[in-house]
Amino acid sequence: MCRLVNSVVRRNYELYGDVVSFDATFDTNKYNMVFCPFTSIDKHEKCVTFGFAFLSKEDIPHFKWAFDQFLKAMGRNLVCIITDQCPAMKQVIPMSFPVTEEFPATKHHLCMRHIMEFFLSRTSRIPAFFRDKPMFGLMRTTSRSEIGNNFFSQFHRQSETLCEFYLSFESAMDKQRYETARLNQEGSSTIPATITKLFMEAEAAQVYTRPVFYKVQQDMVASGYDM
Numbered sequence: 001m002c003r004l005v006n007s008v009v010r011r012n013y014e015l016y017g018d019v020v021s022f023d024a025t026f027d028t029n030k031y032n033m034v035f036c037p038f039t040s041i042d043k044h045e046k047c048v049t050f051g052f053a054f055l056s057k058e059d060i061p062h063f064k065w066a067f068d069q070f071l072k073a074m075g076r077n078l079v080c081i082i083t084d085q086c087p088a089m090k091q092v093i094p095m096s097f098p099v100t101e102e103f104p105a106t107k108h109h110l111c112m113r114h115i116m117e118f119f120l121s122r123t124s125r126i127p128a129f130f131r132d133k134p135m136f137g138l139m140r141t142t143s144r145s146e147i148g149n150n151f152f153s154q155f156h157r158q159s160e161t162l163c164e165f166y167l168s169f170e171s172a173m174d175k176q177r178y179e180t181a182r183l184n185q186e187g188s189s190t191i192p193a194t195i196t197k198l199f200m201e202a203e204a205a206q207v208y209t210r211p212v213f214y215k216v217q218q219d220m221v222a223s224g225y226d227m
Helices: 007-016 060-074 087-096 112-120 143-153 162-189 199-207 210-223
Strands: 019-022 034-041 047-055 080-083 107-110
Touching (some): 007 047, 047 060, 060 087, 087 107, 199 210
């Protein structure tokens, strides 16, 4: 079972679908099928969900089916997908998202947390993965999927049937989209207070979303210039 497409999802995918986390660790229903969301991060640094698959097995045929359905629904390859160290996914991703005349092949990166655990157990050196990838710094781990899983868990019961879970998922998506709309309205109708006298801070307050602005503001304050 795979739930993916509507106009809102496609629009979000065009805006935020360059880097997607795919996680297959969340059992959700009475049939013990695994809930596998396709998750990214939006301009408010909130999780945005493009869809999900229910898988009865975590193997090559089932992952291949899920990725093929995702590609069919969205119409283009992912730029990058972040997963855990599942060997089956490592084999399937190049098969499902190969280079074509229209799109480059999808890059596959492992969850940075897993990489760090591996490296730190063997060396004090920090790997430089993601450093040269624009926007990849916002998503280095599958923690976004884990946050999404925790969010969805508030809307369902473990004993639910697939039909009941689908209704719960729709309620969760309504909540997610309402929060996005609220943040969009807040950002378009109000301007956050500035702290420094730097013109760059005032300009940043006009153009950045709140989470990004507050990070920039923090850096400006830390610089100590023109307070």
